[in-house]
Amino acid sequence: MIATDFQPFSIVEDTGFKKYSQALNPSYIPPSRKALAQKVTDMYDRETASLKRRVSKVPAVCLTTDCWTSRTTASYMSVTCHFIEDFRVASCLLDCFEFSERHTADNIAQQLLSVAAEWGVDKKVVCCLTDNAANVTKAIQTIGWTHLPCLAHTINLVVxxxxxxxxxxxxxxxxxxxxxxxxxxxxxxxxxxxxxxxxxxxxxxxxxxxxxxxxxxxxxxxxxxxxxxxxxxxxxxxxxxxxxxxxxxxxxxxxxxxxxxxxxxxELSAESYLTASKVAAQGVIDSLCASMSLRFHRIHANHILADTAALDPRFRRMAFPDGRTADETFQRLSTAAARISSDTPIQQQPAVEGLEGAGSGAGSIVWSYFHEKVAGTVEARNPTSDAVMEVRAYLEEPLLPTHEDPLKWWECRAPVYPRLSKLMAKKLCVVATSVPSERIFSKTGQIISERRSRLKPKWSELLSSLMQICPRTRKRQKKP
Incomplete structure (x- = not known):
């Protein structure tokens, strides 16, 4: 009620609320304002701890950030996190806090690093999306993260x-x-x-x-x-x-x-499905006017966007304007996949149903020596050549229809492409816009309403987070 319905803590002291509660249940005693605040705090701590456990398990994340000034002239900064979890797109609000310092590049960089370190993702950031503000762009460059400009901002400038x-x-x-x-x-x-x-x-x-x-x-x-x-x-x-x-x-x-x-x-401002892979897709770019060529010049030279398009089974080579750019991208992915295979042990895949035990002699003494020899051969294979073979096989797959979910495709193909599927989780977590951070402010603006204009920054930060967490928590609890 406090987080999702934008009600003030003082609602439990309102005459109308007390009469309504008494009418429903004469024996019910509403909690005090202080007790209600403590319950909200406990809920925030519990849900935040759960989110931190989820985020700690993902290999890579993409961040978005933006700044906003409330009706009380207080300045706020939001940071959202996006990742691939169990072959599903997931996102969460890391923080929405008062930013009273000057918005210099150094101060912004310090705040971003502080939030990322608190959530344990400072070493997992693939890229960070923001608007085209020079101070924010410089802050991300200072940190050393890869910066991507918000596509929605870019389109808006073109228009x-x-x-x-x-x-x-x-x-x-x-x-x-x-x-x-x-x-x-x-x-x-x-x-x-x-x-x-x-x-x-x-x-x-x-x-x-x-x-x-x-x-x-x-x-x-x-x-x-x-x-x-x-x-x-x-x-x-x-x-x-x-x-x-x-x-x-x-x-x-x-x-x-x-x-x-x-x-x-x-389409590219959504959070529930992949978006960044569509930015470099040639079909999307061709649908826009020629005036965008100035701002989207050499967009395929951006490795982040090129990699996401290449690993999206709906596009692959079709995302690139020429074969040379595509070859360079897939060569880069092969090298990255080879590093994954050498650094991360690949689980042995189960035998294909219908072959094991069907006259193969899998459990006989006669075949035991052969299997040991094959196992030794598998272990001695070159990771680089295995990665190249995976990429070649991936490229020969038919294109996935654009209305299909590419992550479901990867979930089914993960046993076939173990290296590329791990690489996919680090690449396809990238979003196309910084809209998620700006959506936070649209909701925070409702939190800091005229009736709650005296709300302290601490509570606005906490309620902003709870407002993002509560609906998703209820949805997860309904699952069997």
């Missing part, structure tokens, strides 16, 4: 740059939208007009520069109520500039152009 040519038309749309949001007469008349025209009651959405795709959503909602808006503006004699028919056509064309950008941003 913003290319919308400058249509700025006069978009400004007209903004004027009309703002009129309907500030004028009660205009908003009511628009609603009545929509009902008369048997249209859905929609108030045009406002544009927000810091919200990705918000311009697209504004224009789309504006077009959806085109006839009602034209009629309402004429009847109310609104003090806004009207769009000509040619400008209405341009707005429709802009929506058509922006739709692929919106789809890509939404």
């Amino acid at each position: 913003r740059d290319n919308l400058q040519a249509s700025k006069p038309i978009i400004d007209k749309v903004k004027e009309a939208v703002e009129y309907f949001h500030r004028s009660t007469v205009g908003a009511q008349k628009l609603k009545e007009t929509q009902l008369q025209m048997k249209m859905e009651e929609l108030r045009p959405k406002q544009d927000c520069p810091t919200r990705w795709n918000s311009t697209y959503y504004m224009l789309k909602s504006f077009i959806a109520s085109k006839n009602a808006i034209i009629s309402t503006l004429a009847v109310t004699n609104a003090p806004v500039r009207h769009l000509s028919q040619e400008e209405w056509t341009t707005v429709q064309e802009i929506c058509t152009i922006l739709q692929p950008f919106e789809e890509v941003t939404v």
Whole structure:
């Protein structure tokens, strides 16, 4: 209730809550404010310890981070962690804490290292995703981690740059939208007009520069109520500039152009499935406008993104624009897989069903010498050649349909590709955007509400973590 429903601790002292509790159960005595706070603290400690045990078992993690200022002008920093667990994508919030120091690269680096060390992942970080802020980028470089810019931020910058040519038309749309949001007469008349025209009651959405795709959503909602808006503006004699028919056509064309950008941003901002492997996939890049080539120049030269695309069974070589880049990537993966086979013992796979014992003489004295000789041969094999053979066999597999889950594919093929499956867990944990960190702030903004504006940073940090943990904990407990 406190974490998930954004209720203040003082709710147990409210007259209405006490009367409601008494009506349900006259003998029930609500806990005191202090006792309730202690229960929340105990729950946080218990769930955090459980998460730390899970994270300690994974071979590699990807982090995202971002900063935010609350309504009380307190500055916060969030750090999220993403990893592959039992061939499933998993994520958790490591910390969301008050960051009162200056946001210099050194201070940010120190905080990131502190959080990573506390959770025991400082040596497991494959990469860290952030927005394009120079101080955060420099902080990650100072630590020595691999930095990846948030793809959603990059797309947003591309869209913003290319919308400058249509700025006069978009400004007209903004004027009309703002009129309907500030004028009660205009908003009511628009609603009545929509009902008369048997249209859905929609108030045009406002544009927000810091919200990705918000311009697209504004224009789309504006077009959806085109006839009602034209009629309402004429009847109310609104003090806004009207769009000509040619400008209405341009707005429709802009929506058509922006739709692929919106789809890509939404798809790559998810946390429940693999996203980074799609960034370097040639089909995704080709679907975007040519203007993105400047910001995505030589994207396949980024080893992190190239490796994730190569190890995604939906793409493999198809993710690369030329054979040379693909060859370099798979050569690099072969070398990495060879190191895994030499550093990590590979479990002997069970015999194929139907062969063992079926006239093979597996348990006879006659075959015992042969099996010992074969076992010696297996142990003496070159790890590098084994890794190369795995990569070659992996490349000959048919491509997985794009709607299929690549991790389920790896779960089935792990016995066939033991080295690559271990390497996959270290590569495919990478996410494409820093959106997970920003989602934390959207929820934290609800925690630090007007009614809870006096909430101390300690409690906002704790409740932010519990809000992320509690729903997933309940879901896990339902499993048999």
